Amino acid sequence: MDTRIYLRASTSEQDATRAENELRKFADERGLKIVGTYTENQSGAKFARPELFRLLRDSNAGDVMLIEQVDRLSRLATEDWGKLKTEIDRRRVRVVSLDLPTSHQAIAADEFTSRMYSALNAMMLDVLAAVAAKDYTDRRRRQAQGIEKAKQAGRYTGRPEDKKRNEAILKMLTAGQSWSNIIAATGCSRSTLSRLVRRQKGTLVK
Template sequence: MHIRAYLRASTKEQDASRAKDDLRRFADERGLKIVSWYVENESGASLARPELFRLLSDCHPGDILLVEQVDRLSRLNAEDWSKLKAEIAAKRVRVVALDLPTSYQLANSGDDFTGRMLDAINGMMLDMLAAIARKDYEDRRRRQAQGIADAKTRGTYKGRPEDTERNAAIMTMLTNGQSWASIIAATGCSRSTLSRLLQRVRTEAEG
């Protein structure tokens, strides 16, 4: 059995490794050793998480996927959560979360009957917390959209401040003919941002 720790934050401005000490302390207190860490900055509402799936690819039956909170693993909608659960089940990986006390016993469960009972209980609790995490995500998105709509109505909405330094660097890359794939890999920007900045490069060239 190997303990594999997964750390996630939603944006590059957040520190995905913030909970590392808590996970290490949890393992140490139970005489467990974390063999590998998987850290990424991706939305929990998306299944497009390379490090999470690299973790699952590395796993062997009986390994433990250790997370700080269930929402670090999932803010997914019901369909995507089912897909992720199926992947976890296929690998026969056990999920242990610091905010899910019933999962702690899975880390040291040796009896087959007890392990199966704990798996069933833990599965129900995981589903509940994943649903709560998704609702929290949707509520925050709705409040954010309402706030933006109100600000636009009042004429006070300014949008997200532009990262002028990053955008200038991207425009230089575009001017030098660098591929979109390499720019995205280097900067983490979206294709829509690249398209917008490419149009700006062309406009400046014409001017």
């Protein structure tokens, strides 16, 4: 049984590796052999996450995916969570989350007890994934309401510019880097890159 750590943060400005030491300590205390760490900066509400699916492809039946919290794995809507869970089940990967104690107990259990815990964990994962998805939706709604209120009051100025990142992007553009390479390296959106290209050409002043 091999163990693979999955680490995720929503944006490139956040530290996706923040919980790695805690997860490694957890694995060491239980004699779990870590064979890989998979890290990405992607929204948990996004189904297409390259590192998550690379972890699943690399795993064998009975291997463990170790995560800090269920919301690191999913903030997905119900349909997409169902597809991800089906893929996890198909590959027979066991999800162990620090915030789900019953998943810890299933690690060294006998076959009968392990199957019992697996059934319980499947139910708990569904509940926690649904809670995470609702929390994400609620926060987005509150953010939108706050922005709309600020706009009506004339106080909304938009998201602060990441000047350090944008300066690096402009240097990459000057050096002739392709859009695909720049997006992969910086995590910026195509709309941001397009705006910076226009600025570089002098058609946008800011």
